[in-house]
Amino acid sequence: MGLRAQAAAIAAGEVDAAELLDATLERIEQRNPALNAVVETFPERSREMLAAAPEGPLRGVPIVIKDEWPLPWRAQRFGAAQLLAPTAPGESGPYRALRDAGAVIVGVGNMHELGAGSTGNVSVYGAARNPWNTERCPGGSSSGPASSVAGRLVAGAVGADGLGSVRFPAAYCGLTGLKPTFGRSAMEGHHMAPVTTLIVSGPLCADAADCRLLGSVLFGEELAAGDAAGLRIGIVRNQVSEDVTPEVGKACEEAIEALSAEAGGTVKEISLPDLEAATLAAILIINSESMGGTRPEQLNQLDPELSPIARGTLKYRMLLPAAATVQATRVRTLTRRRLAALFAEVDVIAWPTIPAPAPPLEAPLVELPSGTQTADQANVRGAALANLTGIPSISMPVGLSGEGLPIALQLQAAWGRDELLLDAAEALERANARRWVEALPPLAAAEPTEA
Protein backbone atom coordinates (compact mmCIF):
# COMPACT_ATOMS: atom_id res chain seq x y z
CA MET A 1 0.00 0.00 0.00
CA GLY A 2 1.41 3.35 -1.04
CA LEU A 3 1.70 6.50 1.03
CA ARG A 4 -1.52 8.19 -0.01
CA ALA A 5 -3.38 4.88 0.16
CA GLN A 6 -2.21 4.43 3.75
CA ALA A 7 -3.20 7.99 4.63
CA ALA A 8 -6.60 7.63 2.98
CA ALA A 9 -7.29 4.25 4.58
CA ILE A 10 -6.48 5.58 8.06
CA ALA A 11 -8.55 8.71 7.50
CA ALA A 12 -11.49 6.59 6.34
CA GLY A 13 -11.20 4.30 9.35
CA GLU A 14 -10.44 1.33 7.13
CA VAL A 15 -7.01 0.78 8.65
CA ASP A 16 -6.11 1.14 12.30
CA ALA A 17 -3.03 3.33 12.59
CA ALA A 18 -1.69 1.42 15.59
CA GLU A 19 -1.97 -1.85 13.68
CA LEU A 20 -0.25 -0.26 10.70
CA LEU A 21 2.59 0.89 12.93
CA ASP A 22 2.99 -2.58 14.43
CA ALA A 23 2.91 -4.17 10.98
CA THR A 24 5.52 -1.70 9.75
CA LEU A 25 7.82 -2.41 12.67
CA GLU A 26 7.38 -6.12 12.07
CA ARG A 27 8.20 -5.74 8.40
CA ILE A 28 11.30 -3.72 9.24
CA GLU A 29 12.36 -6.51 11.56
CA GLN A 30 11.80 -9.09 8.82
CA ARG A 31 13.34 -7.35 5.83
CA ASN A 32 15.86 -4.92 7.22
CA PRO A 33 18.58 -7.49 7.98
CA ALA A 34 18.93 -8.00 4.22
CA LEU A 35 18.91 -4.27 3.47
CA ASN A 36 20.45 -2.41 6.42
CA ALA A 37 18.22 0.46 5.35
CA VAL A 38 16.94 1.43 8.79
CA VAL A 39 19.65 1.96 11.38
CA GLU A 40 17.42 2.56 14.37
CA THR A 41 13.81 2.12 15.36
CA PHE A 42 12.23 3.44 18.56
CA PRO A 43 8.82 1.80 18.91
CA GLU A 44 7.87 3.64 22.09
CA ARG A 45 8.70 7.03 20.59
CA SER A 46 6.77 6.11 17.45
CA ARG A 47 3.77 5.09 19.52
CA GLU A 48 3.98 8.37 21.41
CA MET A 49 4.00 10.26 18.12
CA LEU A 50 0.97 8.31 17.00
CA ALA A 51 -0.86 8.92 20.26
CA ALA A 52 -0.26 12.65 19.91
CA ALA A 53 -0.76 12.80 16.14
CA PRO A 54 -3.04 15.61 15.03
CA GLU A 55 -5.50 15.28 12.20
CA GLY A 56 -3.28 15.93 9.23
CA PRO A 57 -2.57 14.70 5.73
CA LEU A 58 -0.24 11.95 6.99
CA ARG A 59 -2.01 11.06 10.24
CA GLY A 60 -0.71 7.70 11.42
CA VAL A 61 1.47 7.05 8.37
CA PRO A 62 4.92 5.58 9.17
CA ILE A 63 7.86 7.46 7.68
CA VAL A 64 11.64 6.93 7.69
CA ILE A 65 13.88 9.97 8.02
CA LYS A 66 17.52 10.14 6.97
CA ASP A 67 20.24 10.22 9.63
CA GLU A 68 20.88 13.84 8.77
CA TRP A 69 18.61 15.68 11.21
CA PRO A 70 18.18 15.45 14.96
CA LEU A 71 15.02 14.06 16.52
CA PRO A 72 13.89 15.08 20.01
CA TRP A 73 15.15 11.75 21.31
CA ARG A 74 18.16 11.19 19.06
CA ALA A 75 21.09 13.17 17.66
CA GLN A 76 21.98 12.60 14.03
CA ARG A 77 25.18 10.72 13.21
CA PHE A 78 25.35 11.63 9.52
CA GLY A 79 26.43 8.10 8.73
CA ALA A 80 29.80 8.72 10.34
CA ALA A 81 31.84 7.69 13.35
CA GLN A 82 32.69 11.30 14.08
CA LEU A 83 31.31 14.69 13.19
CA LEU A 84 33.24 17.94 13.18
CA ALA A 85 30.24 19.92 14.45
CA PRO A 86 28.51 19.12 17.74
CA THR A 87 25.22 17.25 17.68
CA ALA A 88 22.37 16.91 20.13
CA PRO A 89 18.80 15.68 20.08
CA GLY A 90 16.33 18.33 19.03
CA GLU A 91 13.40 19.32 16.84
CA SER A 92 14.41 19.75 13.23
CA GLY A 93 12.33 21.31 10.50
CA PRO A 94 11.48 18.00 8.81
CA TYR A 95 10.62 16.47 12.20
CA ARG A 96 8.20 19.29 12.96
CA ALA A 97 6.68 19.13 9.49
CA LEU A 98 6.09 15.39 9.82
CA ARG A 99 4.80 15.64 13.37
CA ASP A 100 2.40 18.47 12.52
CA ALA A 101 1.08 16.44 9.58
CA GLY A 102 0.32 13.55 11.92
CA ALA A 103 3.03 11.28 10.53
CA VAL A 104 4.82 8.73 12.67
CA ILE A 105 8.60 8.58 12.39
CA VAL A 106 9.25 4.88 12.56
CA GLY A 107 12.97 4.75 11.95
CA VAL A 108 16.16 6.50 10.92
CA GLY A 109 17.50 5.76 7.47
CA ASN A 110 21.09 4.80 6.76
CA MET A 111 23.19 7.16 4.66
CA HIS A 112 26.53 7.42 2.91
CA GLU A 113 29.18 8.59 5.35
CA LEU A 114 29.07 12.37 5.80
CA GLY A 115 26.72 12.57 2.84
CA ALA A 116 29.76 12.41 0.61
CA GLY A 117 28.93 9.73 -1.93
CA SER A 118 26.41 8.75 -4.57
CA THR A 119 26.54 5.02 -3.87
CA GLY A 120 25.68 4.40 -0.21
CA ASN A 121 28.39 1.76 0.12
CA VAL A 122 30.25 3.53 2.96
CA SER A 123 28.60 4.17 6.31
CA VAL A 124 29.41 3.79 9.98
CA TYR A 125 26.42 1.45 10.10
CA GLY A 126 27.69 -0.63 7.20
CA ALA A 127 26.43 -0.27 3.66
CA ALA A 128 22.73 -0.12 2.95
CA ARG A 129 21.69 -2.53 0.22
CA ASN A 130 19.58 -2.26 -2.90
CA PRO A 131 16.35 -4.29 -2.76
CA TRP A 132 16.64 -4.98 -6.50
CA ASN A 133 19.91 -6.79 -5.87
CA THR A 134 21.41 -6.73 -2.42
CA GLU A 135 24.94 -6.92 -3.82
CA ARG A 136 24.39 -3.61 -5.61
CA CYS A 137 24.62 -0.04 -4.33
CA PRO A 138 21.34 1.51 -3.21
CA GLY A 139 22.61 4.98 -4.14
CA GLY A 140 23.57 7.81 -1.85
CA SER A 141 23.71 9.64 0.11
CA SER A 142 20.05 8.96 1.06
CA SER A 143 20.70 5.23 0.82
CA GLY A 144 18.55 4.05 3.71
CA PRO A 145 15.49 6.14 2.89
CA ALA A 146 15.51 4.80 -0.67
CA SER A 147 16.21 1.21 0.28
CA SER A 148 13.47 1.29 2.92
CA VAL A 149 10.85 2.52 0.45
CA ALA A 150 11.96 0.27 -2.40
CA GLY A 151 11.95 -2.70 -0.03
CA ARG A 152 8.43 -1.64 1.01
CA LEU A 153 9.43 -1.30 4.65
CA VAL A 154 7.65 2.04 4.53
CA ALA A 155 5.81 3.96 1.84
CA GLY A 156 7.66 7.24 2.21
CA ALA A 157 10.97 8.58 3.41
CA VAL A 158 12.68 11.92 3.80
CA GLY A 159 16.09 12.36 2.25
CA ALA A 160 18.39 15.29 1.58
CA ASP A 161 19.95 16.40 -1.68
CA GLY A 162 23.13 18.48 -1.81
CA LEU A 163 24.63 17.06 -5.01
CA GLY A 164 22.03 14.54 -6.12
CA SER A 165 21.56 12.67 -2.85
CA VAL A 166 17.81 12.18 -3.25
CA ARG A 167 17.89 11.55 -6.99
CA PHE A 168 20.72 8.98 -7.13
CA PRO A 169 19.17 6.56 -4.63
CA ALA A 170 15.74 7.12 -6.16
CA ALA A 171 17.23 6.15 -9.51
CA TYR A 172 19.18 3.13 -8.26
CA CYS A 173 16.18 1.83 -6.30
CA GLY A 174 13.45 2.46 -8.88
CA LEU A 175 11.68 5.22 -6.92
CA THR A 176 10.47 8.72 -7.57
CA GLY A 177 12.54 11.34 -5.77
CA LEU A 178 12.09 15.09 -5.73
CA LYS A 179 14.86 17.60 -5.18
CA PRO A 180 12.83 20.71 -4.39
CA THR A 181 13.54 24.28 -5.37
CA PHE A 182 16.13 25.60 -2.95
CA GLY A 183 14.50 26.89 0.21
CA ARG A 184 11.00 25.49 -0.33
CA SER A 185 11.27 22.41 1.89
CA ALA A 186 11.94 22.20 5.62
CA MET A 187 15.63 22.14 6.46
CA GLU A 188 16.05 23.63 9.93
CA GLY A 189 18.42 21.72 12.13
CA HIS A 190 20.22 20.00 9.27
CA HIS A 191 23.62 18.77 10.31
CA MET A 192 25.52 20.66 7.62
CA ALA A 193 24.53 24.09 8.90
CA PRO A 194 27.49 25.81 7.19
CA VAL A 195 26.24 24.59 3.80
CA THR A 196 23.70 27.30 3.25
CA THR A 197 23.16 27.31 -0.50
CA LEU A 198 22.86 23.80 -1.90
CA ILE A 199 21.13 21.22 0.29
CA VAL A 200 17.39 20.63 0.47
CA SER A 201 15.18 17.97 2.04
CA GLY A 202 13.10 15.93 -0.35
CA PRO A 203 10.66 13.03 -0.52
CA LEU A 204 11.39 9.51 -1.77
CA CYS A 205 8.30 7.47 -2.64
CA ALA A 206 7.11 4.86 -5.09
CA ASP A 207 5.41 7.35 -7.39
CA ALA A 208 4.86 11.02 -8.08
CA ALA A 209 1.53 11.36 -6.31
CA ASP A 210 3.04 10.00 -3.11
CA CYS A 211 5.95 12.42 -3.54
CA ARG A 212 3.40 15.20 -3.97
CA LEU A 213 1.78 14.26 -0.66
CA LEU A 214 5.01 13.94 1.33
CA GLY A 215 6.47 16.94 -0.49
CA SER A 216 3.46 19.07 0.48
CA VAL A 217 4.16 18.21 4.11
CA LEU A 218 7.85 19.12 3.81
CA PHE A 219 7.03 22.31 1.91
CA GLY A 220 4.30 23.33 4.34
CA GLU A 221 2.00 24.05 1.44
CA GLU A 222 -0.08 21.99 -0.93
CA LEU A 223 1.68 21.09 -4.14
CA ALA A 224 -1.41 21.36 -6.27
CA ALA A 225 -1.88 18.88 -9.06
CA GLY A 226 -2.16 20.28 -12.54
CA ASP A 227 -1.44 18.80 -15.88
CA ALA A 228 1.58 18.85 -18.07
CA ALA A 229 -0.38 19.66 -21.21
CA GLY A 230 1.76 21.07 -23.95
CA LEU A 231 4.95 20.34 -22.02
CA ARG A 232 7.98 21.77 -23.78
CA ILE A 233 10.85 19.35 -23.19
CA GLY A 234 14.43 20.44 -23.72
CA ILE A 235 17.11 17.87 -24.39
CA VAL A 236 20.83 18.49 -24.39
CA ARG A 237 23.32 16.54 -26.47
CA ASN A 238 26.21 16.37 -24.07
CA GLN A 239 28.17 14.00 -21.87
CA VAL A 240 25.27 13.61 -19.44
CA SER A 241 22.87 12.38 -22.08
CA GLU A 242 25.32 10.56 -24.33
CA ASP A 243 28.05 9.03 -22.15
CA VAL A 244 25.60 6.48 -20.75
CA THR A 245 25.09 2.76 -21.18
CA PRO A 246 23.05 1.83 -24.28
CA GLU A 247 20.20 0.58 -22.08
CA VAL A 248 20.03 3.85 -20.16
CA GLY A 249 20.17 5.92 -23.33
CA LYS A 250 17.42 3.92 -25.02
CA ALA A 251 15.09 3.85 -22.00
CA CYS A 252 15.44 7.58 -21.42
CA GLU A 253 14.92 8.48 -25.08
CA GLU A 254 11.80 6.33 -25.17
CA ALA A 255 10.52 7.89 -21.96
CA ILE A 256 11.02 11.40 -23.33
CA GLU A 257 9.11 10.48 -26.47
CA ALA A 258 6.33 8.88 -24.42
CA LEU A 259 6.09 11.87 -22.11
CA SER A 260 5.91 14.25 -25.02
CA ALA A 261 3.19 12.21 -26.68
CA GLU A 262 1.17 11.89 -23.46
CA ALA A 263 1.39 15.60 -22.73
CA GLY A 264 0.86 16.70 -26.29
CA GLY A 265 4.16 18.45 -25.94
CA THR A 266 7.29 19.14 -27.91
CA VAL A 267 10.90 18.07 -27.73
CA LYS A 268 13.55 20.60 -28.58
CA GLU A 269 17.31 20.33 -28.57
CA ILE A 270 18.88 23.08 -26.50
CA SER A 271 22.40 24.14 -25.63
CA LEU A 272 23.77 24.36 -22.11
CA PRO A 273 27.43 25.31 -22.30
CA ASP A 274 30.01 24.93 -19.55
CA LEU A 275 28.09 22.19 -17.73
CA GLU A 276 31.36 20.65 -16.56
CA ALA A 277 32.37 23.97 -15.02
CA ALA A 278 28.97 24.22 -13.35
CA THR A 279 29.39 20.74 -11.90
CA LEU A 280 32.81 21.54 -10.52
CA ALA A 281 31.49 24.84 -9.18
CA ALA A 282 28.86 22.99 -7.16
CA ILE A 283 31.49 20.56 -5.86
CA LEU A 284 33.79 23.39 -4.83
CA ILE A 285 31.06 25.38 -3.13
CA ILE A 286 29.67 22.48 -1.11
CA ASN A 287 33.13 21.30 -0.11
CA SER A 288 34.21 24.79 0.89
CA GLU A 289 30.99 25.65 2.72
CA SER A 290 31.04 22.35 4.58
CA MET A 291 34.33 23.24 6.22
CA GLY A 292 32.99 26.52 7.59
CA GLY A 293 33.86 26.76 11.26
CA THR A 294 36.35 23.89 11.10
CA ARG A 295 39.66 24.55 12.78
CA PRO A 296 42.72 22.85 11.29
CA GLU A 297 43.61 21.21 14.61
CA GLN A 298 40.26 19.38 14.58
CA LEU A 299 41.56 17.45 11.60
CA ASN A 300 44.41 16.12 13.72
CA GLN A 301 41.91 14.43 16.00
CA LEU A 302 39.85 12.46 13.53
CA ASP A 303 38.30 9.25 14.75
CA PRO A 304 40.13 6.21 13.37
CA GLU A 305 36.71 4.72 12.63
CA LEU A 306 36.10 7.35 9.96
CA SER A 307 36.75 5.84 6.56
CA PRO A 308 40.14 6.61 4.98
CA ILE A 309 38.31 8.39 2.18
CA ALA A 310 36.54 10.68 4.63
CA ARG A 311 39.73 11.42 6.53
CA GLY A 312 41.71 12.29 3.43
CA THR A 313 38.90 14.21 1.79
CA LEU A 314 38.21 16.33 4.87
CA LYS A 315 41.85 17.34 4.98
CA TYR A 316 41.99 18.03 1.27
CA ARG A 317 38.99 20.33 1.47
CA MET A 318 41.05 22.68 3.64
CA LEU A 319 43.43 23.17 0.73
CA LEU A 320 40.89 24.31 -1.86
CA PRO A 321 41.93 27.70 -3.22
CA ALA A 322 39.60 30.53 -2.28
CA ALA A 323 40.00 31.97 -5.77
CA ALA A 324 38.48 28.82 -7.22
CA THR A 325 35.48 29.05 -4.91
CA VAL A 326 34.98 32.68 -5.85
CA GLN A 327 35.18 31.70 -9.50
CA ALA A 328 32.62 28.99 -8.74
CA THR A 329 30.18 31.61 -7.50
CA ARG A 330 30.62 33.53 -10.75
CA VAL A 331 29.94 30.34 -12.70
CA ARG A 332 26.85 29.87 -10.56
CA THR A 333 25.60 33.30 -11.56
CA LEU A 334 26.41 32.68 -15.20
CA THR A 335 24.64 29.33 -15.15
CA ARG A 336 21.57 30.69 -13.37
CA ARG A 337 21.21 33.39 -16.01
CA ARG A 338 21.62 30.90 -18.83
CA LEU A 339 18.99 28.63 -17.27
CA ALA A 340 16.57 31.52 -16.80
CA ALA A 341 16.87 32.21 -20.52
CA LEU A 342 16.46 28.53 -21.39
CA PHE A 343 13.33 28.20 -19.29
CA ALA A 344 11.70 30.81 -21.46
CA GLU A 345 12.06 28.32 -24.32
CA VAL A 346 11.33 25.01 -22.57
CA ASP A 347 9.45 23.91 -19.46
CA VAL A 348 11.73 21.08 -18.46
CA ILE A 349 15.21 19.82 -19.27
CA ALA A 350 15.38 16.03 -19.52
CA TRP A 351 18.37 13.73 -19.24
CA PRO A 352 19.27 10.45 -17.53
CA THR A 353 19.54 10.64 -13.74
CA ILE A 354 22.36 8.12 -13.70
CA PRO A 355 24.56 7.02 -16.60
CA ALA A 356 24.47 3.36 -15.59
CA PRO A 357 22.40 1.21 -13.23
CA ALA A 358 23.49 0.47 -9.68
CA PRO A 359 27.10 -0.81 -9.57
CA PRO A 360 28.35 -3.52 -7.20
CA LEU A 361 28.75 -2.53 -3.57
CA GLU A 362 32.26 -3.96 -3.52
CA ALA A 363 33.46 -1.98 -6.54
CA PRO A 364 31.20 0.97 -7.43
CA LEU A 365 32.54 1.46 -10.94
CA VAL A 366 30.53 1.99 -14.10
CA GLU A 367 31.40 1.06 -17.67
CA LEU A 368 30.54 3.92 -20.00
CA PRO A 369 31.35 4.64 -23.64
CA SER A 370 34.13 6.94 -22.36
CA GLY A 371 35.60 4.14 -20.25
CA THR A 372 35.50 2.89 -16.69
CA GLN A 373 34.75 5.51 -14.07
CA THR A 374 33.83 5.63 -10.43
CA ALA A 375 30.07 5.92 -10.04
CA ASP A 376 30.54 9.12 -8.00
CA GLN A 377 32.51 10.73 -10.79
CA ALA A 378 29.98 9.80 -13.43
CA ASN A 379 26.81 10.44 -11.45
CA VAL A 380 27.52 13.94 -10.22
CA ARG A 381 27.79 15.49 -13.65
CA GLY A 382 24.04 15.15 -14.23
CA ALA A 383 22.94 16.19 -10.77
CA ALA A 384 24.94 19.18 -9.63
CA LEU A 385 23.27 21.71 -11.92
CA ALA A 386 20.07 21.75 -9.86
CA ASN A 387 21.94 22.20 -6.59
CA LEU A 388 24.22 24.89 -7.94
CA THR A 389 21.40 26.98 -9.35
CA GLY A 390 18.54 26.19 -6.96
CA ILE A 391 16.14 24.76 -9.56
CA PRO A 392 13.94 21.75 -8.74
CA SER A 393 14.56 18.33 -10.23
CA ILE A 394 12.83 14.98 -10.15
CA SER A 395 14.01 11.45 -10.86
CA MET A 396 11.57 8.76 -11.94
CA PRO A 397 11.95 5.14 -13.02
CA VAL A 398 11.71 4.49 -16.74
CA GLY A 399 12.88 0.92 -17.16
CA LEU A 400 14.89 -2.03 -15.99
CA SER A 401 18.27 -3.10 -17.30
CA GLY A 402 18.99 -6.57 -18.57
CA GLU A 403 20.25 -7.35 -15.07
CA GLY A 404 16.93 -6.27 -13.61
CA LEU A 405 18.18 -2.96 -12.20
CA PRO A 406 16.23 0.31 -12.41
CA ILE A 407 16.95 3.02 -14.99
CA ALA A 408 15.82 6.58 -14.35
CA LEU A 409 15.05 9.83 -16.13
CA GLN A 410 15.59 13.23 -14.58
CA LEU A 411 13.52 16.34 -15.30
CA GLN A 412 14.57 19.81 -14.21
CA ALA A 413 12.35 22.88 -14.24
CA ALA A 414 12.53 26.55 -13.42
CA TRP A 415 12.58 27.83 -9.85
CA GLY A 416 9.30 27.19 -8.05
CA ARG A 417 7.93 24.81 -10.66
CA ASP A 418 8.18 21.72 -8.46
CA GLU A 419 4.50 21.10 -9.10
CA LEU A 420 5.10 20.93 -12.83
CA LEU A 421 7.75 18.26 -12.32
CA LEU A 422 5.26 16.16 -10.37
CA ASP A 423 2.64 16.73 -13.07
CA ALA A 424 5.12 15.64 -15.74
CA ALA A 425 6.13 12.56 -13.75
CA GLU A 426 2.47 11.59 -13.41
CA ALA A 427 1.99 12.10 -17.15
CA LEU A 428 4.89 9.75 -17.80
CA GLU A 429 3.39 7.19 -15.40
CA ARG A 430 0.16 7.34 -17.43
CA ALA A 431 2.11 6.99 -20.64
CA ASN A 432 3.73 3.75 -19.55
CA ALA A 433 0.65 2.47 -17.67
CA ARG A 434 2.53 2.85 -14.34
CA ARG A 435 4.65 -0.10 -15.32
CA TRP A 436 7.85 1.12 -13.68
CA VAL A 437 6.45 2.73 -10.54
CA GLU A 438 4.54 -0.44 -9.76
CA ALA A 439 7.43 -2.78 -10.46
CA LEU A 440 8.51 -4.48 -7.25
CA PRO A 441 12.03 -5.62 -6.44
CA PRO A 442 12.34 -9.35 -5.79
CA LEU A 443 12.89 -8.80 -2.10
CA ALA A 444 9.59 -6.92 -1.71
CA ALA A 445 7.64 -9.06 -4.16
CA ALA A 446 8.61 -12.29 -2.44
CA GLU A 447 6.45 -11.69 0.62
CA PRO A 448 2.71 -11.04 0.32
CA THR A 449 2.60 -8.80 3.39
CA GLU A 450 1.62 -5.50 1.84
CA ALA A 451 0.07 -3.62 4.72
Place this chain on the structure above:
Amino acid sequence: MHDHGHPTIGQMANRLGLPAEMESAAPDSDFIPAGLASLGIEADEVDLAVMAAVHGLLWSPLLDLLALDTEDVTPERFPNLSRAPE
Protein backbone atom coordinates in the same frame (compact mmCIF):
# COMPACT_ATOMS: atom_id res chain seq x y z
CA MET B 1 54.44 44.34 -21.24
CA HIS B 2 56.57 45.32 -18.27
CA ASP B 3 57.10 48.97 -18.93
CA HIS B 4 55.74 50.37 -15.66
CA GLY B 5 58.71 49.58 -13.54
CA HIS B 6 57.13 46.39 -12.16
CA PRO B 7 59.38 43.38 -11.88
CA THR B 8 58.62 40.39 -14.02
CA ILE B 9 57.52 37.21 -12.34
CA GLY B 10 60.96 35.80 -12.92
CA GLN B 11 62.68 38.79 -11.35
CA MET B 12 60.34 38.70 -8.39
CA ALA B 13 60.84 35.00 -7.96
CA ASN B 14 64.60 35.47 -7.92
CA ARG B 15 64.38 38.15 -5.26
CA LEU B 16 62.34 35.79 -3.14
CA GLY B 17 64.73 32.95 -3.75
CA LEU B 18 62.12 31.01 -5.72
CA PRO B 19 62.66 29.27 -9.03
CA ALA B 20 61.89 31.56 -11.94
CA GLU B 21 59.71 28.90 -13.54
CA MET B 22 57.15 27.50 -11.17
CA GLU B 23 54.86 24.59 -11.92
CA SER B 24 51.32 25.84 -12.37
CA ALA B 25 49.83 22.38 -12.12
CA ALA B 26 50.80 22.16 -8.45
CA PRO B 27 51.78 18.49 -8.37
CA ASP B 28 50.45 16.75 -5.31
CA SER B 29 53.96 15.83 -4.20
CA ASP B 30 54.51 19.49 -3.31
CA PHE B 31 51.10 21.03 -3.04
CA ILE B 32 49.53 18.69 -0.51
CA PRO B 33 52.36 18.35 2.02
CA ALA B 34 53.10 22.08 1.81
CA GLY B 35 49.44 23.00 2.23
CA LEU B 36 48.98 20.66 5.15
CA ALA B 37 52.15 21.88 6.82
CA SER B 38 51.13 25.50 6.45
CA LEU B 39 47.88 24.75 8.28
CA GLY B 40 49.44 22.46 10.86
CA ILE B 41 47.42 19.47 9.67
CA GLU B 42 48.96 16.06 10.13
CA ALA B 43 48.51 13.28 7.61
CA ASP B 44 49.59 9.67 7.43
CA GLU B 45 50.38 7.70 4.30
CA VAL B 46 46.78 6.66 3.77
CA ASP B 47 45.56 10.25 4.11
CA LEU B 48 48.15 11.37 1.60
CA ALA B 49 47.24 8.64 -0.85
CA VAL B 50 43.55 9.59 -0.69
CA MET B 51 44.38 13.26 -1.04
CA ALA B 52 46.62 12.56 -4.01
CA ALA B 53 43.80 10.68 -5.69
CA VAL B 54 41.32 13.49 -5.04
CA HIS B 55 43.84 16.02 -6.23
CA GLY B 56 44.43 14.05 -9.39
CA LEU B 57 40.72 14.12 -10.19
CA LEU B 58 40.05 17.69 -9.19
CA TRP B 59 43.05 19.81 -9.97
CA SER B 60 43.04 19.84 -13.73
CA PRO B 61 39.31 20.70 -13.96
CA LEU B 62 39.89 23.29 -11.26
CA LEU B 63 42.54 24.98 -13.38
CA ASP B 64 40.12 24.87 -16.32
CA LEU B 65 37.52 26.54 -14.13
CA LEU B 66 39.93 29.27 -13.15
CA ALA B 67 40.78 29.78 -16.80
CA LEU B 68 37.15 30.29 -17.74
CA ASP B 69 36.53 33.86 -18.81
CA THR B 70 33.95 35.26 -16.41
CA GLU B 71 35.07 38.86 -16.61
CA ASP B 72 31.74 39.94 -18.04
CA VAL B 73 29.68 38.15 -15.41
CA THR B 74 28.23 40.73 -13.08
CA PRO B 75 27.94 38.99 -9.73
CA GLU B 76 24.50 38.58 -8.20
CA ARG B 77 24.26 40.64 -5.06
CA PHE B 78 22.48 38.73 -2.30
CA PRO B 79 21.36 35.97 -4.68
CA ASN B 80 18.08 34.30 -3.83
CA LEU B 81 18.55 30.74 -5.00
CA SER B 82 14.86 29.99 -4.65
CA ARG B 83 14.12 32.33 -7.54
CA ALA B 84 15.36 33.09 -11.01
CA PRO B 85 18.16 35.64 -11.06
CA GLU B 86 17.09 39.24 -11.47
